Amino acid sequence: xxxxxxxxxxxEDWNFVSGRCAALEAELLESSFFTDLLRARTPAESHAQxxxxxxxxxxxxxxxxxxxxxxxxSDLEERIGEIGDLSPQDGPAEIxxxxxxxxxxxxxxxxxxxxxxxxxxxxxxxERLEAGFPWLxxxxxxxxxxxxxxxxxxxxxSLWVDAAYLxxxxxxxxxxxxxxxxxxxxxxxxAAKVIRRAPAGGIGPATLRAFFFRPPLPAPPPGALEAxxxxxxxxxxxxxxxVGDLALAEDEFDRRFGKAADDRLTRIAARGARxxxxxxxxxxxxxxxxxxAFNMRLCLAAVLTPIDRRQAAAxxxxx
Numbered sequence: 001x002x003x004x005x006x007x008x009x010x011x012e013d014w015n016f017v018s019g020r021c022a023a024l025e026a027e028l029l030e031s032s033f034f035t036d037l038l039r040a041r042t043p044a045e046s047h048a049q050x051x052x053x054x055x056x057x058x059x060x061x062x063x064x065x066x067x068x069x070x071x072x073x074s075d076l077e078e079r080i081g082e083i084g085d086l087s088p089q090d091g092p093a094e095i096x097x098x099x100x101x102x103x104x105x106x107x108x109x110x111x112x113x114x115x116x117x118x119x120x121x122x123x124x125x126x127e128r129l130e131a132g133f134p135w136l137x138x139x140x141x142x143x144x145x146x147x148x149x150x151x152x153x154x155x156x157x158s159l160w161v162d163a164a165y166l167x168x169x170x171x172x173x174x175x176x177x178x179x180x181x182x183x184x185x186x187x188x189x190x191a192a193k194v195i196r197r198a199p200a201g202g203i204g205p206a207t208l209r210a211f212f213f214r215p216p217l218p219a220p221p222p223g224a225l226e227a228x229x230x231x232x233x234x235x236x237x238x239x240x241x242x243v244g245d246l247a248l249a250e251d252e253f254d255r256r257f258g259k260a261a262d263d264r265l266t267r268i269a270a271r272g273a274r275x276x277x278x279x280x281x282x283x284x285x286x287x288x289x290x291x292x293a294f295n296m297r298l299c300l301a302a303v304l305t306p307i308d309r310r311q312a313a314a315x316x317x318x319x
Contacts, residue, residue, distance in 0.1 A: 006174070006177050007088070007090065007175050014277040014279065015277050017083060017087045017091075017282055018275075018276070018277035018278065018281045018282060019277075020083070020086060021083065021281065021282050021286075025285055025288065028319070029295075031319055033053065034295045034298075035316075037049050037050070037296075037299040037300075037303070038299050038302055038313055043063075043304060046299075046303040046304075047059060047062040047065060050065075055072075055296065065304060066304065068300040068301070069297055072296055073100065075293070076100070076289065076290065076293040077097065077100050080093050080097055083285070084097060090175040091279050091282060092176075092179055092286055093286060094168075094172055095179070095186075096290060098133075098165055099165065101165075102161065102162065102165045105129060105136070105161055109157075116154075117153065117154060119149060122153035122154055125157065126139035126160075129161070136161060136164050138164075139157070139160055145206070148207045149211075152202065155201060155207070156207060156210070156211045157211075159194070159203070159207070159211040159212040160212070162194070162212065163212045163213070163214050166183075167214065169186055170183050170184070170187060170217070176279045178272070178280040179279055181268050181271070182265065185243075185264060185268050187217055188218070188242045188243050189243060189261040191212075191217070191240075191241040192237050192238055192241035193257065193261070194208065194212055195220075195232060195237050195241060196232060196234070196237045196254075196257070199231050200231065208225060220241075224240055225240075228240075233250060234248055234253035246260055246261075246264065248260060258315070259316075262291070263317060263318045266287055266288075269284050269286075270287075292319065294317050298312055299316075
């Protein structure tokens with residue numbers, strides 16, 4: 001599968017889509033918009049704020065805010081899809097679109113209530129996922145991991161699906177070297193999250209190695225996972241995943257890791273802001289679009305549900 005030959009970046013291939021991204025950036029919301037939105041006391045007040053933004057057509061009346069998660073994700077997918085249609089194959093839009101796909105896969109599995117499904121049913125679900133998401137093809141159980149799979153087939157499939165997405169991002173980056181730092185950071189940050197949460201979910205090192213740390217995902221050295229305490233200390237997790245400089249204290253890891261990881265990816269994508277054209281330039285716009293959608297969902301959820309506003313403000317992603 002790897003390595004794959006890199007594609008030459010030709011100006012003519014990226015000029016138009018890069019220009020389109022530059023033009024659309026003028027519509028993106030400033031960070032102050034979200035801090036103001038969090039001050040809204042009622043859905044009507046939040047709707048009045050949203051009506052001043054490009055999101056106004058998505059929410060024609062305050063009642064529409066109740067379906068904000070689906071509406072915002074649909075709009076995000078449409079906008080990313082437009083950029084993908086204008087871009088050469090294996091561009092950054094594919095990474096984001098498949099990221100939305102992964103979220104939908106997990107939501108589908110939850111809706112189908114397969115948490116207690118047996119091994120045979122999980123295999124059938126893997127085949128169904130492949131039919132809907134061709135890049136998820138190839139699910140298999142290694143011969144030396146059959147007992148692990150039989151014991152926790154749903155967890156094994158979930159790990160495999162998450163790894164498949166990261167592998168696909170690395171494949172795209174193998175074709176587009178400008179995307180490599182971003183894709184590699186995605187893989188490292190995802191590894192840290194998985195390693196940290198695995199013991200609480202009853203997932204052992206052997207299961208991680210069999211279903212998540214599959215080539216070309218960088219795997220921890222032999223014995224490194226087994227040597228971790230349970231629960232694994234934050235500093236050890238970050239060092240093992242190759243993101244030791246993230247520097248999150250033990251008592252803040254679970255609360256702050258999501259934001260810290262997202263903000264790191266945004267900083268990496270921001271390198272493309274200096275480019276005139278190319279996949280890195282497109283990546284920067286798409287990353288900002290993704291962050292805007294995340295922040296919008298978070299703020300509206302804080303207004304519509306009993307989420308502490310200060311906690312919501314602390315979770316806002318940097319743009």
